[in-house]
Amino acid sequence: MSNNELMDGELEKIEIALLLEGIYRRYGYDFRNYSYASIRRRIWHRIHLEGAANVSSLQERVMHDFEAFQRLLNDLVIPVTEMFRDPEMYLALRRDVLPALRMLPYIRIWHAGCSTGEEAYSMSILLHEEGLLEKSRIYATDINEAALKRANERTIPIDRMKLYTKNYQAAGGQHTFSDYYVSDHGIVMLKPFLSRNIVFARHNLVTDRSFNEFHVIMCRNVMIYFNNELREQVHQLFYDSLSPKGYLILGGKESLSFTPMADRYETLNDQHRIFRKAR
Template structure:
């Protein structure tokens, strides 16, 4: 298929994409205006080719008048990339170094921001169950995508990922057998409902929504890599406001708080695994 995007004047294309993102915000309330331009451009053109359209402007016209097409585009813009016990070393460090501190707290609140289809929140539930902390913990798992959240609530795991997830679980310091946490039947794998009882799945938009509680741990991993610097700073402000004194913030392996306006507000508790502790 011809890549029309190569034939467009780059300045014109920037205007078109800015108008598209502005239109999406005004019509549907989803704010992608401060997301990384290169990421948005790539995902927008992916949808343009699938729809057989010639330009970004043609996509904008369709999106404003066709809610079904908008939801197809939305799925492209919030592509969920997640797995159980992703970056196992982080979970191992959390288990060894953060859990002993959480034991001292009467009731623990954890926020998984940008939880996608829920794998990370379920991973945390498994870890806390094994450490005897799940019953005194409430996990809030939030995402911008209703589709991702409805899948998260169902608790299904793609059967072709079980080998990877089992390997991740073992490398993260798992104390049991990963198969203890799911049931498999008719080619489907479902996480045991007991893991879900202390997880609240809810829609929350990091770009436009406010803080909604005080947390002892916030995990936002591999979400802010899609934001521009100004938006990243704003979201870090939200997290700082939402964290209890001495609380923990964990970001993705390719992310850091070093170059944000909040870098002086945290100690590098485990910099290699991107676990930071809010200064008292």
């Protein structure tokens, strides 16, 4: 690699650092400790779509144009979710977690990074089928207000119904998936009772603190975009937010290994990343 290429690479890092600092100060969204490779790729995706010349040109645009910022924000927090994603994990929840929750007088669950709400609604269906929904409260949070708005609307894409039905059945569904939605003129809407015990709210894992004590925290495939420092910070937040013997559920590519929290949990199901707070 030539000296010019090295200098260009260092300049780009400075530009990206300034862009992320500007976003934090101007709009309150903190991406400064996200994985550099991931954040760089998403920034350049937006640069090309905007027809900007470089990172600094994009920064000038998003600092002065809120709609340009919203377009970049949607790139930085790409929602990747589906109902009953990884169905075997929901089978493990039925078998390994819900029997213990059944003994509690009231159940509090936090879906951190809930995106458009599909996994929160999946949990609602699961609790309903196990007779636990009425004594449960699901707090589903995300930093993306547009995603939260969609979650509150209870609509799901009609082109995903085949996949969602397959996932539901593989997750041990006790009824037919069609029991939980109505379809009218191409619009599929989940039934109102599924949202009755869900609170959708904005929460930033990077800057906001704990807001309750939970028996279950589910945060799947969110921290893969964080660097080690931010990942450890969020793990501390989750630990502080869990009740004694509470459950932490991570994504398949995530782990507690090599984190300061590793010895504070017992592994309940390593394949599906289900951990129980030990102390």
